[in-house]
Amino acid sequence: MKAADIMTVPVHSVRAEDTVAHAVQQMLQRRISGLPVVDQAGNLVGLVTEGDFLRRSETGTDKRRPHWLQFLLGPGRGAEDYTRSHARMVGEIMTTDVATVTEDAPLADIVRIMEKRRVKRVPVLRDGKVIGIVSRANLMHALAGVLGELRPTSDSDAHIQQQIMTELRKQDWTPLGSTSIVVRNGVVHLWGTIFDERERVALKVLAGAIAGVKAVEDHLVWVEPISGFYLTPPAA
Template identity: 50%
Template sequence: MTTDVVTVQPDTPLGEVAGILEARHIKRVPVTERGRVVGIVSRANLVQALASVPDEPVSDATLSDAEIRAVLMGELSGRRWGFAGRNIVVTDGVVHLWGVFQSADAVDAVRVAAQSIPGVKRVEDHTEPYQMVPGI
C-alpha cells in the first residue's frame, strides 16, 4: 500500500490534476477537503470534462504539453489498440505518434482523440505498419 498518497483539493484546476497524473504515473487521485476524502478524479474523468467543454474557441482553455499528453493517455487507457506511453510525445502543442502498429484504424483513432484536446495544434504520424517477416 502507498504511504505517500498524492491528493488534490476540489478546486484544483483540471490541468494541474492532469499534470499530477502524468508526472506520478498514476491513473486516479483522491480529492480531499479538510483532511477527508470527498472523491476521486480519474483520467477518464478528465477526458469527460474536456469533452463537455463547448466547441467555441477559448484562448485560455489550451493545455500545456504535459497536460495534453496526460489527457490523451487517459483517453487511450485500457484500450487494446491504444499506443504505449513512450510512443506519444507532445512538443509545443504538436502530438507526435511513434512506433510500429498493426492497424491504421488505431492510428486514426488516436489522431482523432488527440485533435479534440484543447491546445493541440496538429498531430504528426511517424508510425510504421507492422510487417510479418516470412519464416520467423
Template identity: 45%
Template structure:
C-alpha cells in the first residue's frame, strides 16, 4: 500500500494569502490540528499547525525576551518574530518548511518520516500538486483493517504455510530447530531457541496468521553457552492455567 491508497482526499487547505482568522476557524470547526497552505497553483508552500499559534499577542502568549537577549539578536530576527506573533495572514504565521510525500510513497516510508520528523500529518502530492493528506489516524485505520483481516478463516495447510513464510523472512529465526503443526486452526510450535525474545516473537508471528485460532508455544529456550534451559515463569504459569489440574513446577 502507498500514501495515495489511504490518504484523505477531501482535502482541507488554505491559501497563503488567506486571513489567519479564516484558517483558525476552519481548524476549530473541523477539529483538526493543522492545515496545508497552498499557492495559487495548488502547490504546498507551508503548513499551519496549532504549534504556530501558541505564541500570539492576542492571548498574551507571545513571550518577551530579556533586554540583554534582544541586544544579541539582529533586528531582522526580532522583526521576523514580531511578524509571527502579530501577523494576520496565513503566510506570516505558517511554517514554510513543509514536508510532503508523493502519492506513490510506500506506507513504511510514510510512517518512518512521521516518526523521525515528529509530524502528525503529511500533504500528499501528485505531479507536484497537493491531492490529499495522510495522517497518523489514517495509518491507525489501516492497522484496524489488518487486525480484522487476521480473524479470517483458512485451512490448516494455508495457515502453516503463511507462518513459515513469515518466519523465513526474519533473519533471527532458527528455522532448523523449529517444528510447526496446525490442527483445526490450533497452532503448535515446538523446538529450541536461544533467547526468550525469540520465543515470544515466533509466537506473535503465529498469532498473526489469518485463520489461526490459538497458539501453543512450546519452544524451549536454551542458554547457548552453557546449555542451561531457561524457564520463563510467566509462560509456565500460562501453560499451567491452560491445563486443568496442572501446577507450575517447583
C-alpha cells in the first residue's frame, strides 16, 4: 500500500499570516489536530499542530522555569518559549522543517519517518503542493482493513469504493479525517470514529445509495467530543 491509498483528502490548510485564533477554530471545527501552512501559490511552508497551542499565556500553561535553569539554558530558550506562548500569527509558531512524502511513498517509509521524527502526521506533496495527509489514524484504518481482510477484491469493489469517496468529498459534513471506507464483495464496511450520531446515519444512507452496494456494515465508534466517552456500533 502507498500514501495515495490511505491519505486524507481534501486537505484543509492555513496561511502563515492567519491568526492563531483562526487556526485553533479551524482545528476545532474540522476535528483535526494539525494543519499544513501554505503560501499564496499553495506551496507547503510549514505545519501547525495542537501541540503548538499547549503552552499558552491565555490559559496559564506557559513555561515558567526556575531562574537558575533559565540561566543555564541561556536567553535564547526563554525567548523561544515566550514566542510560542504569546504569538498571534501562525507563521510565528509553525514548524518549518516538515517531513513530507510523495503519493507513491510506501507505508513502511511513512512509518519510519513518523518514528524518526516523532510526528503524528506527514503531508503528501505533488509538485510542492499538499494533496493529502497521512496520519496515525489513517495507518490504523489501513491495518483494520488488512486484519479484517476487507480490502477490495475486484474491480467492481474498487469502483464502488471510489464512487463513495467521490460523493463524500462533495459533502461538508463528512468526517473524512477520522473514517475509512472499505468494500468487499459489494458490502461496504464503515470504519473509524464519528463525533455525532447523525453522521452514522448519513454515512450509511450515502453508501447504501451507490449502485452495486449489497449491504452496509457499520463498525464506526462514536466519541463524545467533550468527555471523550465512546460507544461501539449498536447491535443489529
